[in-house]
Amino acid sequence: MKFQVLLIALVLIAIEANAAKQGKNATIPALIVFGDSIMDTGNNNNLPTLLKCNFPPYGKDFPGGSATGRFSDGRVPSDLIAEKLGLAKTLPAYMNPDLKPEDLLKGVTFASGGTGYDPLTAQMMSVISVWDQLIYFKEYISKIKKHFGEEKAKDILENSFFVVVSSSNDLAHTYLARALTYDRTSYPNFLADTAVQFVRELYKLGARRIGVFSAVPVGCVPLQRTVFGGLLTRGCNHLLNNMAKQFNSRLSPALDSLDKELDGVILYIDVYETLYDMIQYPKKYGFEVADRGCCGKGTLAISYLCNAFNPFTCTNSSAYIFWDTYHPTERAYQVIVDSLLDKYLKKLY
Known part of the structure; x- marks a missing residue:
């Protein structure tokens, strides 16, 4: 009888230990992000590029303004996903010179506004390519x-949860420089293949x-509507949207x-369908514009054209899907993150 009690106790201890181990493995210790301006939290600030936004009115609704x-x-989204994971309310930019070692523990973003999967994109914009972001990631792990x-x-x-966000700058800008080499199908295919290669390299690390x-x-996005959507109608640039869908x-x-291949x-x-639905039916999501x-x-304001001296900036950002003519507002980002992350995060455990 004593032997049976001892055996049951040992089994229970083993089960409890295994459950604890699984719980530990299920914990996401950090969020590591690669990509473009959607995820950049300040990596461009000290770069010799025109693609900067470390001046008002950018950040007017950020804590402390x-x-x-x-x-x-x-x-x-870097910040919102980090908060969703219970890590922090904001995710630091890796290039921030004031980062301390302990600031690295919950994760960082290597994203650089203006970059893309195509190496030419970063060259044209004088920003950090996704491939150079991998080099910084190696440095991060060493630290x-x-x-x-x-x-x-x-x-x-x-x-950790590793997130990669890119392609918009490639499709909207770099394709024009690649048009003699690629058509509207082969270029998105090239970008998608490059994205898969990037994931493989990240996996190897x-x-x-x-x-x-x-x-x-x-x-x-408003900029595309202004330039390509017609003077009066300002409709979507459907050729560009079709390239995005081809990429997807x-x-x-x-x-x-x-x-299926990798462990x-x-x-x-x-994110395409959610954002497109928001743009087509803004009132459904509580937006006005x-x-x-x-x-x-x-219509055109972005980066330095979006500045504190512009008298037309709205007072209620949350009524708008877009903050400037290329990037969504925090509230729009929050809608996207809330609608998608619960669905996908379940698959991480």
Whole structure:
């Protein structure tokens, strides 16, 4: 009888230990982000580029009203996802010179506004390419090992959520420079293949939970409407949206195959349909304006054209889907993150 009681006790201890182990493995210790202005929280601030936003009215709805280098009125998806994961309310930019070692533990963003999967995009914009972001990521892991040890670095690599967001700048700008080499189908395919290659390289460096955002309906951003949508109608640039959809149709099955091939979780995160629906039916989501940005007159203002001297900037950013003529407001980002992340985060555990 005593032997049976002892045996049951040992089994219960083993079950409890295994459950604790699974709970520990299910914890996401950090958020690591790569990509463009959607996820940049200030990496462009000290770069020799025109693509900056570390001045008012950018950041007018950020805590403290600070213009931090986020391309929005407030926080961006890097921050909102970090908050969703219970890590922090804001995610630091890796290039911030004031970062301390302990600031690295919950994760960082390497994203650089204006970059893309196509290396030419970063060259044209004088920003950090996604491939150089991988180099900085290696440096980041070395710092974690140096200050917190090999086990902590292993935990971050194996259990963190890695997010990749790019393609908009490639499609909207760089394609024009590539048009003699690619057509409107082959270029998005090239970008999708490059995105898959990027995920493979990230996996080789130890990442195991990777989410890749789809292209967005970039043809519907206010700047595209102003330039290509017709003087009076300012409709969406459907040719550009079709390229985005072509990119997505190539990327989605490729990532699904990669998920089956590799030991880990590789997610394709579809943001196209949600944002497009918001733009087509803004009142459904509580917005009033979808075809103009809040900053200035909302037709061309972006970066230095969106400045504190522009008298036309709206007072209620949350009524607008777009902050400037390219980037959504914090509230629009929040709607997207809330609608998507619950669905996809379940797959990480």
